[in-house]
Amino acid sequence: MQVTGITSDLGYLRTAIVNLFFFGTPGAGDRNWVLVDAGMPGYGGAIRREAARRFGEDARPLAIILTHGHFDHVGALGTLADRWRVPIYAHQLELPYLTGQAAYPPPDPTVGGGMAASSVLFPRGPFDFRPLVRMLPEDGTVPGMDGWRWIHTPGHTPGHVSLFRETDRTLIAGDAFVTTRQESLLAALTQRPEMHGPPAYFTPDWPAARESVEGLAELEPEIAATGHGRPMRGYAMREALKLLARDFDRLAVPPGGRYLKRPPAGPQDLSSPPAGIRRPAAAAIGLALAVVTGALVLRGRR
Template sequence: MIPRGLHALLDAASAAGLVSVPALMGWRGELRWGMAAAGAGVAAYSLLTRYDEDGQAPLSMREHLALDGLQGVAFCLAGARERDATARRALLAYGAFSIAAAALTDPGPGRVPVPRQVPLSRDSILRSARGGRTEEIAQDVAWRRLGIVNVVFLGPPGAGDRGWVLVDAGLNGTARMIEAAAAERFGHGARPRAIVLTHGHFDHVGALQQLARRWDAPIYAHTLEHPFLTGQAAYPLGDPTLTGAMAALCGFYPTAPVDVSPRLQALPEDGSLPGLPGWRWIHTPGHAPGHVSLWRERDRTLVAGDAVVTTRQESALAVLRQAPEMHGPPAYFTPDWTAARHSVRRLADLAPEVIVAGHGPPMGGARMRMALHDLARHFDDLAVPHGGRYAPQRGSGLVVTHDDRR
C-alpha cells in the first residue's frame, strides 16, 4: 500500500506536472488550459484533504481517493478521444496512474457514522419556514430560520421599545434580517430589553456585536460561556471525522471568541430571565460548557438551544430539507457527551409541549415528547458517536456537574 504521506507528495508533483508539462511540450492551447485546470483542481482538493487522522481539513482520505479515481477515469476517456499520439499516451498514462494511486493508497479509517436518531413525521412540526417569514409558535414566542440556524423572539406582538427579548443572534451577515423581523413583530425602532445567548458558537453570535451596538442592548449568558464572549478562550475544534457534509466542513467553522465584554452580563443566579416573567434558564452543558435552555412552565414551552435539535444537523441534505427528527446536539461541535446526556435527560423530564431548537423546525405534541424521551433513554446508542475526536470511553463512569442555581 502507498503511505498517505507519500501520496501527498505525489499529489503535489501531479498538480505541478499537469500545469507545467503541457506548456513545455507545446501542446495546443485548448488541451494546455484543460490540463492546467485539472492541476489546479488536484491542488485544491489536496489542500482540503486530511492526510492524517489528526488533521482539520474537511475531506477524508477516502473521499480524496474517490476524486483521484474519478479523475483517472476522466483522463483515460479524454486520452481515448485525443488525436495527437504524444498527448494521447500522456493522458492515458496519467489516467492509469491516478486510478492505480487511488486503488493502492492506504485510505486510513473511515468517517464515523452519525445516523438518524428518532425520526418524526412532519405532522409534529408547528410551523415551517415559508418565504423567510417569522412565525409565532406559542403565545409571545416567535421563531425565524436564518439559513442553518434559528433565532427566537420572546415578547408579545407590538411590545414596543424594550418590551421583548432576542434569543441568540444567528450567523454573520444576518443582522439586517433580524432587525427587520423585530421591527415587523414589535414595532419600528423597538429595541430588545436584552439579548440572551444559549451559547456562543459562531452560528449563534454572528450578528451579536452589530445588533448589541445598534440596539444598545445588554447581553446575558452563563458565566461558563463568558471566556468565549470576552476574547479570552476559543472553543474546541470541530470533529470532521464524522459523516455528513456539515460535519465534513466543520474545520472551516470559526471557533475563535468574540469580545462583547462591555455589554456582557451573567444570567441571574436565581434562574430568572431579565424582562421575561414566567421564564427561567436551565443549565444544559455538553455542546458548550455554559449552554443554557429556556423554559416556561405555564404552557411547557422549551427553547432548547443546541442541547437537542430537531433535524440531523450533520447532514447538509437534512438541513436543506429541514427533515424532522429528535436529535442530540450537533455531533461535530459537541466535546462533552457525558454532560450532553445528562442535559437531554433533564429536558426530557420537563415533558415539553412545544420545543424550538437552535437547528430544525419547531415541534410540538405527544409524538414529539415520546421522541424526546426515546432520545434521552437511548442517548448513548443514538446520539453519541462510536468514534471520532470527542467520543467518550464506553463505561467511563464520568460524572457531570450542572449549575442548579434556580
C-alpha cells in the same frame, strides 16, 4: 423570510441553518421584548427588519439572551449590539468564549455528514462582546422573560442553557438537542424533521450532553423549539425526546471521534487536529455550504 409563530408571544426566525427567537407580544414596542440568540453572520439587517415588523419601528429588545456562543448563534450579535446597545446575557461558564479569553474546542469533522466535514472551516472564536455581555442571574430567572427560567444544559458547550416556561411547558432547547440531523448538509438546509442529539461535530462533552437531554426529557415539554430544525410539539415529540434520552448513546453519540474518550480539559487540549482529516474535501464541502448560505443570506436581505 419572516418570523413564524410558536405561541402568542414567541416566534422563530431561521437564518440559513440556525434559528433565533423573538419573545414578546406583537406590537409591544421599544424595550418590551427579548431576542434569544443572534443567528448567522450577515443577518443583522434582516433581524432588525423582523423586529420592527413584529414589535414596532426602531423597537429595541430589553436584552439578548444566548443559549450559547457558537458562531451560528452569535453571528449577527456584533452588528445588533452596535445598533441596539442592550445587555447580552449568557451563563457564567460561557463568558470566557464571549469576552475574548478563550476559543471553543475544535470541531470534530470525523463524525460523518457534509456539515461535519465542513466544520473545520467554522469560526470558533474567541469572540469579544464586551462591555455588553454579562452573567445570567444566579436565581435562574431570565431578564425580560417573566415566567421563564434558564436551565444549565452543558455538553454542547460548557455554559449552554435552555429556557423553560412551566405554565405552557414551552422549551427553548438551544442545541442541547435539535429537531433535524444537523450533521447532514441536506438536512441542515431543508430542516427535515427528526428528534436528534446535539450537533455532533461541535459537541465535546458527551456524558454532560446525555445528562442534559435526560433532564430536559423529564420536563415533559409540550413545545420544543431548538436551534436547528422546526419546532415540535405534543405527545409524539415527548415520546421521541424520552427515547433520545433513554437510548442516547445509540441515537446521539457518534461511533467514533476525537471527544469520545474524554472532553477537552482546557485550552491546552484544543490545538491538535484529529488524524485522517482530508482538508481539501472539507474545504470543498465548506465552499458549497458557503455558496448556499450566501444565497440564503441574500434572499433574507430582500
